[in-house]
Amino acid sequence: MRELLYKEEHVRFREAFKEFLSREIIPFYDQWEKEGIIPRAAWNKMGDHGYLCPWVEEEFGGAGLGLEYSFIITEEMAYAGVYGVMASLHSDIVAPYIHAFGNYEQKKRWLPGCVSGDIILAVAMTEPDAGSDLSSIRTTAVKDGESYIINGEKVFISNAMLANLVVVACKTGVGESTSHKDISLICVEEGSPGFSRGRNLEKTGWHSQDTGELIFSDCQVPASNLLGEEGEGFYYMMEKLQQERLVSALMSQATAEAAFDMSIDYHKKRRNLSHAQEEMPIDSAGLVDMATDIEIGRTFIDCLMYDHIMGSDILKRVSMAKWWMSDLANRVVSRCMELYGDSGYLEDFQIARYFRDVRAHPIYAGTNEIMKRIISRILDL
């Protein structure tokens, strides 16, 4: 499978990216976690080296590479545990909205900045009262001549503090209707009148990832900031959520792999130092169970990445992968922490941060309960 996905140039790209991470990101990451934000300069460095939106065509400033390159970036960042620089959200979740549904002018105007890191992206769907149930969003956008006037509040938005452009899901229909046909996607740029940022929220993990509130109070944007057609937003989101779930599943899988390897390494080092194997009980069969699950997960995710690149419909399987792998990552991290004894609970150990970080995976990008709802509908249960 991996031979189908990755050729020699991919391997070289991966090596170069790993080297970039160890030079430009990893050494500063602890500091950024403390500060609760990634410096903009780090995003620009990612952009300068071609690690943001590498799939964007040269015409729009990109390198025109395949999606596999994005997967390599996502995977390596998860292996390194540097989720906070949410390149995958920017490159593979939000930018595709502009790319797929934007017109030529919009693409020309925004995509080059997405590639360079000058424009950091966010997508705003969730509201205080609309999480899993997307169709119940209340943020409205009303046409007023050549503008939209947006009112509403979004919450738990990744990149909320840094974003220069936010793709906002708004109701463009009239009244209190909750039809799927009332939702539109409108781009709100930093500096638009009436657009402000709320709090950068404190959370279990992902401390350097700015997750916050966005407030639209008679926010005025040009009507030309609409992506695609009015009223099609819900369907656009459904279409793009497939890739979002694939990326989420991949992050979980990679985390499970990294956490497992790291913990086994730690255990072996400790065992060799103590020269007392019999004194360090280890549930080897339980660890083998996990290693097996991880291997099964890897086969599954590689297959999904390949099929997705080839354009297949992977909705059912990717929904399965998203819930199963985020669950796997949590199981693995929690169980592996025991190999560290009490030390695993200390923040100085990467496993502790993994423990806090991976708890987000079963929640974001559609909760695991929503994944199961989708699957049960497909199975007609």
Add this chain to the structure above:
Amino acid sequence: MDFEFTSEQIDIQKAALEFAKGEFDQDAALEYDKNQQFPQSIWKKACELGFVGVHYPETYGGQGCGLLENALIAEVFCQQDSGIGIALALSDFGSEMILRHGSEHQKKRVLPSVSQGKGLVTLAFLEEGHCGALLATTARKTHDGFTINGTKSFVTLGSIANAMIVVCQTRLDSPHAHSTFILEGTHNGMEVSSMGEKLGMRMIPVDRVSFSNVGVPGENAIGHEDTGFHQLQEFFDEMRIETSAMGVGIAQGALNRAREYSKKREQFGKAIISFDVIRNKLVDMYMETEMARLITYKAAWSFDKGKPDSRAVLMAKAIASKTAYRVTYEAVQIHGGYGYMTEGHIEHFYRDAKALELFLETGQIQKNLLADQIAGRKG
């Protein structure tokens, strides 16, 4: 067979819940957690009302209750808030070694000050990298006492405790020849340094304590020389039960919050508690918590009867700590995005719960001890 509490036990439970509801401010709990601060004023009040050291006899400042009553208080406190609950439950950590094995003088000196909130006590027993062989921390006999050398790790409350019980190797020819000593206040040659931030249990500092030729008078030794290993094992049984109760409380608190949230939170036009997926989760959480509670009470009951059921004790710790983890995990999940945010008032339960699976011994070591029990040898 009688599953009823005595009226005294019901009163204690009620009083503890009332106190916790009144004094454990939700936002203050988040602040203590964030700032890694021991909840000093709440602890003082809990002591004033007699909730700490309830299992000490009245002569030593307690209420003359059993371990079950102490466990009930820990459960209720953890139910109200995992962080504050753990902090209060560990404020007398190790004092039972004095209670069970100390001299009259030691008991009179230390226990009342702990129960009255004059000082915290802790136990230094762990060493980094230590697994089974001789302890690296030694106590060498001198003409009027002992000299302690070595370093202890993962000492809870190390930097703020007034009294510290230290487990030392007193003879090198026998791995289990340990003795325990009470150290009060500061000593020349004793150094305390933080082991850094933790992912949970953040109100309790965890420190490294090193001893360099620290002299202790002979009268500070607890019980007979070289019996420290036995004292520690006995204390572990007692502490495992209290830890189980903490786990039951954390699980119950998390599931109460999840239940209330799921009644309030509406998606797809109705409260999420009406969805099968949430209902099934809540049922599992209830069942697991109740099972953990039953084995915990059974263990506590057997301890108070004077014949601790070692299997029940080990099972309680394993089951309750795992339950706390699983139930808090699901409680976070039911809260959705809010579950991951500090202000959702549930995620710290999840971080705190994980500590119980590592505290005293990890699940695997517990399983090994249980396997020894089941196989019929004493480990």
